[in-house]
Amino acid sequence: MMRRADGQSFRWSLQAVVALVFTLVVLAISSALIGFNHYQLTKLTVRDAEDDFQRISNNVRDEISGSLHIAGSVLDTASLTLDPNLPSEQLGGLLISILKDLDDALPAAMGIFIGRGDGSHIVVQSLTGKWPHEIGTGIEGAAYAFMIIENSSSQHTARWVVTDREGKELRRIPPQPSEFDPRRRPWYRASLQSPGMIITPPYRFASVPEVGITLARQSRQQEDAVFGIDMTLASLDLYLEKLRIPAELELLVFDNSGVLIAHPRGAAYRAALPDRSGKLLTVDDARSPLLTGMFKTFQQNHDSLGQSASFSVNGDEYFGRTERVGEGVDNLFVSLAIPYDIMIGPAQQIRSGLLLISAASVLLALLIVLLASRRLALPLRKATEDIGRIMKFEFGHTRRAPSRIIEVGELSRAIDTLEIALMNFMRYVPDALVRRIIGRKFSADLGGKRQPVTVLFSDVAGFTTMAEGLDPEEVMAKTSRYFSEIGNELVRSGATIDKYIGDSIMAFWNAPDERQDHVAAACLGALRASHRLERLNAKFVAEGGAPMRTRFGMHTGDAVVGNVGSVDRVNYTVLGHTVNMASRFEKLNKRYGTTILVSEDVCAAAGENYLFRFVDRTVPEGAHRPMAVYELLGAMRPDEPELAPVPERLETLEAWEVVRALCEAGDWQTALGLLEKLVEAAPDDILFRVYLDRCRANLGTLQTT
Structure with missing residues (x-):
């Protein structure tokens, strides 16, 4: 005043x-x-x-x-x-x-x-x-x-x-x-x-x-x-x-x-x-x-x-x-x-x-x-909060009230587009790779670096025959269900899915995110995927269709990890002998009737929680020397008892180790008797039949000479 x-x-x-x-x-x-x-x-x-x-x-x-x-x-x-x-x-x-x-x-x-x-x-x-x-x-x-x-x-x-x-x-x-x-x-x-x-x-x-x-x-x-x-x-x-x-x-x-x-x-x-x-x-x-x-x-x-x-x-x-x-x-x-x-x-x-x-x-x-x-x-402020959630990969924000200001409206539409694009992008590219790209921790330049990885290949037995009896739409639908089930389990175990090749999957661990236990993680992913497929195949059979029985091959070792392609399209992948051997091990499953076949390196590095069975010492296609291959039977995890080895495998494992030692020592006659008992006890185990034929062949050769 x-x-x-x-x-x-x-x-x-x-x-x-x-x-x-x-x-x-x-x-x-x-x-x-x-x-x-x-x-x-x-x-x-x-x-x-x-x-x-x-x-x-x-x-x-x-x-x-x-x-x-x-x-x-x-x-x-x-x-x-x-x-x-x-x-x-x-x-x-x-x-x-x-x-x-x-x-x-x-x-x-x-x-x-x-x-x-x-x-x-x-x-x-x-x-x-x-x-x-x-x-x-x-x-x-x-x-x-x-x-x-x-x-x-x-x-x-x-x-x-x-x-x-x-x-x-x-x-x-x-x-x-x-x-x-x-x-x-x-x-x-x-x-x-x-x-x-x-x-x-x-x-x-x-x-x-x-x-x-x-x-x-x-x-x-x-x-x-x-x-x-x-x-x-x-x-x-x-x-x-x-x-x-x-x-x-x-x-x-x-x-x-x-x-x-x-x-x-x-x-x-x-x-x-x-x-x-x-x-x-x-x-x-x-x-x-x-x-x-x-x-x-x-x-x-x-x-x-x-x-x-x-x-x-x-x-x-x-x-x-x-x-x-x-x-x-x-x-x-x-x-x-x-x-x-x-x-x-x-x-x-x-x-x-x-x-x-x-x-x-x-x-x-x-x-x-x-x-x-x-x-x-x-x-x-609301748009900033939505962008923050999207950058944290938390999708599904609440709907914003419409604005009469053009720029605010365009910003809202841009945020919606960003969310949809990023969600779809993550369906084509592994999550870990997307996070590194968004965080500017990944270069799209062509080339790579050498580092240890564990590689997995999977393949469906008899897929071509099954596909011939279905319409293309039915093949697509069934294959999509199959890939969804197996892919979820592999990703849950830390895998990077490289590509889907027809009915096959190529995946690897320890890249782009490195981890010390990548071999154990790969074994866990393969077991989870195999168990998940058992339930899926039961559904296929109940629906009147054929099951999709899948075989896995794994190998661990050094490979070149990085970007391969051209200036307009690149693929983040792994290359090298390790990848080729993983593919060869997958194909060997057919010979031995196994489901998950791994190299000796995987067996040695997986850890004591995983149970393996020696399969053979063979020269895979592309290798220059004999390599020991093992079958992954299961995992001892109290929180996942369904991954434990099936009792039939455990009951014959001790006798199988005796047979294996006899075969390596050249005592084919004694091994033959034990193998006949194993085949009688486990008639569905193809591995015993393979070795039984091998013993008979060796004994026949000895008698001839």
């Missing part, structure tokens, strides 16, 4: 009081914000420059690491699949096909080779760049050349073969004496001493005047053989040129000794370098004061890598940063710098305009906020 001149009280309305108080508060806040904005703008400009530096550094790092990852995957596959003992020219043809596939995915790959312990060496080189002088010039259609180093008792010889892109021979160079011996190369010795891939420091290649690095790893089939890939650094120069925005930005890659690895003008610098007996171009050789200043700043601030710093070159101020490339090449560094006035100049022009715009915007925002905040807050 205030007093007027005539002595009467001056009254304020509530609306005026609220408006005045609110106006004063807003003015105070806006003044503080404008002042704070003035202070922060320069700081934000510096931060934006740092973010740009980080983005460019990450791009360079990703370019290098991506190339190394692709090359590493190729080497890993080659070391697993290529036989180093093949004839040299046959190996050359195989290496040409690999290099041809690498041309599009990895342009930096200049050549691929194998060095062997006998001193022989096969290297395939792309002819898209400079040609080796040994092969001459003027070969129309030439795409690849491979050199074969052969070691005789008297000397090493080298011969070259030039081919077109399809591997057709165009020119053959006669053998010439050579001093090249792969066993004296640093990559050969380092590969034999390392369990994985090694990367050499940059050096000048022997066959062409190019600078690059070599990636190599030991063959998994022959200990004294080494596979390798030569990668040129010329493509990195072009990549840096693409990242050089604005034009005043300077960036380069060097090693800790000052060798200039890559620069947008790297090719010109190298061309101007006089011949110095194979020595590499250094930063000082470029004769650029700025590049020299950047390297000196790196040397002075070596302990604070990754932090931006200001430095002066010939009186001009620069702002820059140097970071380690990493990803297997820890001795390489990427450095960036930009003139300080170029970086801060636009920000200074914007700052003055922002001061005026900020003041007007604050006043306008006051009115908009008062009118819109109440109406927008509630539906937005």
Whole structure:
């Protein structure tokens, strides 16, 4: 209350009081914000420059690491699949096909080779760049050349073969004496001493005047053989040129000794370098004061890598940063710098305009906020809660009230679409993989890594005959019921279902989520699935249909886990010998009349809670030596008594172990008598009949001889 001149009280309305108080508060806040904005703008400009530096550094790092990852995957596959003992020219043809596939995915790959312990060496080189002088010039259609180093008792010889892109021979160079011996190369010795891939420091290649690095790893089939890939650094120069925005930005890659690895003008610098007996171009050789200043700043601030710093070159101020490339090449560094006035100049022009715009915007925002905040807050809060539940994979949110605001309505529809899309996505892709994708813990890049896994294959006995007697719609419906039952149990035990192949399932454990007990989990999943199918088959029979009796095969071991496919479609899967053996074990069930057949490795790693029965020692298709196979009989789990072995198997298990020992000792006569009793006690056990026939056959052979 205030007093007027005539002595009467001056009254304020509530609306005026609220408006005045609110106006004063807003003015105070806006003044503080404008002042704070003035202070922060320069700081934000510096931060934006740092973010740009980080983005460019990450791009360079990703370019290098991506190339190394692709090359590493190729080497890993080659070391697993290529036989180093093949004839040299046959190996050359195989290496040409690999290099041809690498041309599009990895342009930096200049050549691929194998060095062997006998001193022989096969290297395939792309002819898209400079040609080796040994092969001459003027070969129309030439795409690849491979050199074969052969070691005789008297000397090493080298011969070259030039081919077109399809591997057709165009020119053959006669053998010439050579001093090249792969066993004296640093990559050969380092590969034999390392369990994985090694990367050499940059050096000048022997066959062409190019600078690059070599990636190599030991063959998994022959200990004294080494596979390798030569990668040129010329493509990195072009990549840096693409990242050089604005034009005043300077960036380069060097090693800790000052060798200039890559620069947008790297090719010109190298061309101007006089011949110095194979020595590499250094930063000082470029004769650029700025590049020299950047390297000196790196040397002075070596302990604070990754932090931006200001430095002066010939009186001009620069702002820059140097970071380690990493990803297997820890001795390489990427450095960036930009003139300080170029970086801060636009920000200074914007700052003055922002001061005026900020003041007007604050006043306008006051009115908009008062009118819109109440109406927008509630539906937005509800939408945020719904998104939070969806990101936690909790589907089925309550229906929201319709809004007359277009954006809120579109947001609601987008949330509904997101929920439906994610729900359906999880029906096509394993849950664990979806969670990693959503959590940004999974890369969709092609390639994979080697790790232990347990692989399972299943197959329905007599499926083709059953399907012939049903309509396609009935086959689809019945198969869907079957896959739903068996798939639920496998997923419940932690499996990743790789694919459905007709009536078969391929699943694996320990990827993408790793777990120590993946072998035991796989055994539990197979038992649960088998028990679940017994109940499902009872329903099929009650409905007048045929049961779907299923056989399982499992193996555990190392495999390559990752993405296989093309740029527009990938499949997360496992590859390798372990996968092939699991499939072979599944097929062996038919021979022995078993349901779940596993390898000796699975039997050894499953744990004491699982009961196995020795089946045989045989050579599965694709194997090179006899392997012991076991039948998984059941699990001792108090919470799941239905998974216990059937009594009939337990009653004959002790006698079976005696028979097994007799057979291994060659006492076929005694084993025959016990097996006849076992067949009489368990006539449905095909395994006893298999061994009974084997005993009779061996006894017949002995009597004949």
